[in-house]
Amino acid sequence: xxxxxxxxxxxxxxxxxxxTFRCDPISEHNRLYWYRQTLGQGPEFLTYFxxxxxxxxxxxxxxxxxxxxxxxxxxTLEIQRTEQGDSAMYLCxxxxxxxxxxxxQFFGPGTRLTVL
Amino acid sequence: xxxxxxxxxxxxxxxxxxxxLRCNYSSSYSPSLFWxxxxxxxxxxxxxxxxxxxxxxxxxxxxxxxxxxxxxxxxLTKPSAHMSDAxxxxxxxxLYNQGGKLIFGQGTELSVKP
Numbered sequence: 001x002x003x004x005x006x007x008x009x010x011x012x013x014x015x016x017x018x019x020t021f022r023c024d025p026i027s028e029h030n031r032l033y034w035y036r037q038t039l040g041q042g043p044e045f046l047t048y049f050x051x052x053x054x055x056x057x058x059x060x061x062x063x064x065x066x067x068x069x070x071x072x073x074x075x076t077l078e079i080q081r082t083e084q085g086d087s088a089m090y091l092c093x094x095x096x097x098x099x100x101x102x103x104x105q106f107f108g109p110g111t112r113l114t115v116l
Numbered sequence: 117x118x119x120x121x122x123x124x125x126x127x128x129x130x131x132x133x134x135x136x137l138r139c140n141y142s143s144s145y146s147p148s149l150f151w152x153x154x155x156x157x158x159x160x161x162x163x164x165x166x167x168x169x170x171x172x173x174x175x176x177x178x179x180x181x182x183x184x185x186x187x188x189x190x191x192l193t194k195p196s197a198h199m200s201d202a203x204x205x206x207x208x209x210x211l212y213n214q215g216g217k218l219i220f221g222q223g224t225e226l227s228v229k230p
Contacts, residue, residue, distance in 0.1 A: 004159075031215070031216065033217065033218075035218075040223075041222060041223070042206050042208075042220030042221055042222050042223050043160070043206075043218075043220050044220070045217045045218065045219070048215050048216075048217060050215070055215055056214070056215055056217070091159075091160070093160075093218075095216065097216070104150075104162060104165060105162075105216075105218060106162075107152075107159045107160040107161075108159055109158065109159040110159060
């Protein structure tokens with residue numbers, strides 16, 4: 001399968017624990033995005049990378065959140081000292097920047113985080 | 117500021133009848149607009165996209181959308197609903213001048229009755 005993959009698919013953790021999610025984008029894509037989706041809402045932008053450079057972070061991304069994309073391939077999203085409000089679906093998407101400017105993003109299946 | 121408003125949180129139709137999901141956008145720039153579909157426990161899938169070419173855009177599974185600049189609308193339609201169309205639909209604007217990040221509407225849940 002050459003689509004976007006995310007691991008794990010589900011994560012249950014206790015409040016105060018650290019968690020890390022991984023996203024493997026489509027191999028030739030140079031942009032990678034993270035979004036968060038809570039129940040009954042549309043996804044909200046968190047951050048994005050162009051190759052290995054993190055170019056923007058939403059104010060939704062508190063200091064407890066950190067994302068990396070070493071070597072411009074896979075990306076990790078870490079949440080430290082999790083809180084119950086962090087419970088959500090974390091979505092990863094990738095795209096290839098094109099001359100037309102149309103930013104078609106391909107989404108992974110998401111990682112559902114539950115903080116007890 | 118760019119934003120998207122989906123006018124209905126829930127739409128219910130009977131199988132074989134037309135589908136209309138409404139979306140209005142606000143954008144300072146010529147927007148790129150998308151419709152994505154999300155089936156339960158599945159990832160978001162692109163239905164169609166508008167990128168300043170033809171104003172009537174055809175997508176997968178018989179869906180289409182018309183970009184109307186004067187009305188700032190991008191409504192999604194399908195002539196005949198199928199049971200498999202039941203899902204959550206998101207109207208999305210892409211911010212090309214901000215790294216292409218996507219701004220999603222709140223979503224419209226489509227139910228299809230037999």
